[in-house]
Amino acid sequence: MLNEYQTVTSISGPLILVESVDDARYGEMVEIEIGDGSIRHGQILQVDRDKMLVQIFEGTEGIDVDSATVRMLGRPQELAVSPDILGRVFNGIGNPKDGGAEIIAEKRLNINGNPINPYSRDYPNEFIQTGISTIDGLNPLVRGQKLPIFSGSGLPHDELTAQLARQATVLGKGEQFAVVFAAMGITFEAAQFFINDLRDTGAIERAVMFINLANDPAIERIATPRVALTAAEYLAFDRDMHVLVILNDMTNYCEALRQISAARKEVPGRRGYPGYLYTDLATIYERAGRIKNKKGSITMVPVLTMPEDDKTHPVPDLTGYITEGQIILSRSLHRKAVAPPVDVLPSLSRLKDKGIGKDKTREDHADLYNQLYAAYARGKECQELATILGEAALSDEDKKYMTYANEFEKRYISQGYSENRTIEQTLDLGWELLSMFEDSELKRIRVEYIKKYMPKFRKQ
CATH class of the missing domain: 2.40.30.20 (Elongation Factor Tu (Ef-tu); domain 3)
Structure with missing residues (x-):
């Protein structure tokens, strides 16, 4: 009763x-x-x-x-799950919104779930190929990792996340891969962009989409990431799939949390957000990972827009504490028409060394990204010197590094939103860009790797 x-x-x-x-x-x-x-x-x-x-x-x-x-x-609030959720579009609380039939539930799961027991966690150590050179080559994504994208208002994070959802895959044979895409507080136009992009490319067949629009209730927005992660846990740990969860945009989620907190008349914390914001975000982010003796995994890419491009804002600040790195989008690169405008120097994947190397990507990967990064950092310094002192004040070596930085942005970082590069293509492009330097300048790459890979790209 x-x-x-x-x-x-x-x-x-x-x-x-x-x-x-x-x-x-x-x-x-x-x-x-x-x-x-x-x-x-x-x-x-x-x-x-x-x-x-x-x-x-x-x-x-x-x-x-x-x-x-x-x-x-x-x-409690539950989600009906079965293998039939793949290829479907749901609203923010898990009701179908694509005109399809209701899901006949294999089981009903509490959306609040539980973070993975630290003792049961397995260490992330396998590479996920995204087809994006700035991620695969310099900040590799590893199965079970939490790697957020820090963006800003007006930057093309929607295009980048659609590209991730479309292209991401695991390299092992016989491995099943799925994408769970949760959109929170987005416009109708943005929602249609994501749905049409995945449908037109056929990627919707391996995806589950949860869409919460900007005019939907804030309460629903708070449930959306939990509903998405419940679907991901079912696919990963019941169906042995490797699942990539994309949460876009976590800033909208936190705004909804602040709105509900104000309605409850709670004492506000930093910038009006509730004092439990860190704990609340952790209950979401820590549901990603791998579990010992389970074949599947959950890898998470939360996307958030930094108000006024401020990395010290509570949402990116607290997200950075919980997750394992960040991919930062640059407004200056966006103005140069570099797409995607990933700012390589402050971006970081803390687990990148665990997912690369022999039998994972290629033996030269670690040395190569260290050299690419170092050369680009020096090239940016030379560009700044040229701005202050004039290009005539630079040495020939400095001019070479400045040329390299321009080519690196034009060819390596900028690849558009439809090009899907394999990890071999990304690594080979890195060698090709470094071929403008003498072997003696490539101090971060082992001599045997230079002898093995460089002759193919060295201009005669």
Whole structure:
């Protein structure tokens, strides 16, 4: 018997307060029947003795405190999962929005899940090929890693994430790969871009999409990444698939969290965000990884826009503490029409050494990215000197490094959003760019690798 109450006493934003209730539990789902007979859905957010605070997914507009009936369902928010979720598009709480049939559930899973037990974790050590040189060559993505993309307003992170969803794959034979794409607070135009891009290229067949639009309730936005990760956990640990989870845009998620926190009249923390923002983000990010004796894995790429391009803003700042590196997009490279405009120098993948080398990518990979990075860093310094002192003040060697930096941006970083480079093509391009230097200048590459790979690219 489901408990029903007609004791709604107040409404505040997306929240309603219900009094004189029995056996209410945090996270339990409820139904709200309003005066016209329609049903809305909500979740218990807080319990205090015989009072409960309920967040309404569809919003509280039109709810009358005198006539509304609250029905407790006795279960947490769940997602119906089965192999049929692949190739489908859902809304932010897991209901189909592509016109297809309802999912016939193999099982129903609590969307809150649990972070992976540290003792059960297996160390990430296998390479994921994205087809993007700045990631594969310089900041490799490893199975089970959390590697965020730090972007800014107006930068092409949507195009980059669509390219990731379309091109990412694992190199092992017989390995199953899937993409779970969660979009939070995006425009209808952006949602159609993602859906059409994956459908037109056929990548939708291995993808599951959860779309929360900007005009959807903030409460739904808070559930979206958890729903997506629940689907990913099912595919990875029940279906033995390697899953790439893309969360775009986590800044919108945090804004929704701040909005709900303000409605609950909680004491704000830094820049108005709730004091538990770090903990809340950790409950999402730490659901990625690998588990011992399980074949599948969950790799996560959260995307976030830094307000005013500020890396010290709470969202990128706290994300950086929890995750294992960052890919940073550059506004100056974007102005130069470099696509994707990945700023190589501050970008970092902390686990890159674990997923590369012999039998994973190629034996020369580590030495090569060290040399490419060092030469580009020196080339950027020479560009700055030329700006201040004039190009005539540079030595011939400095001019060579400046030329290299320009070519590196033009050919290595910039590849467009449709070119899918294999790891061999990326590494060979690196050798080709370094061929303008004498062997004696390539101090970060072992001599045997120079002798083995450089002759192919050295101009006679």
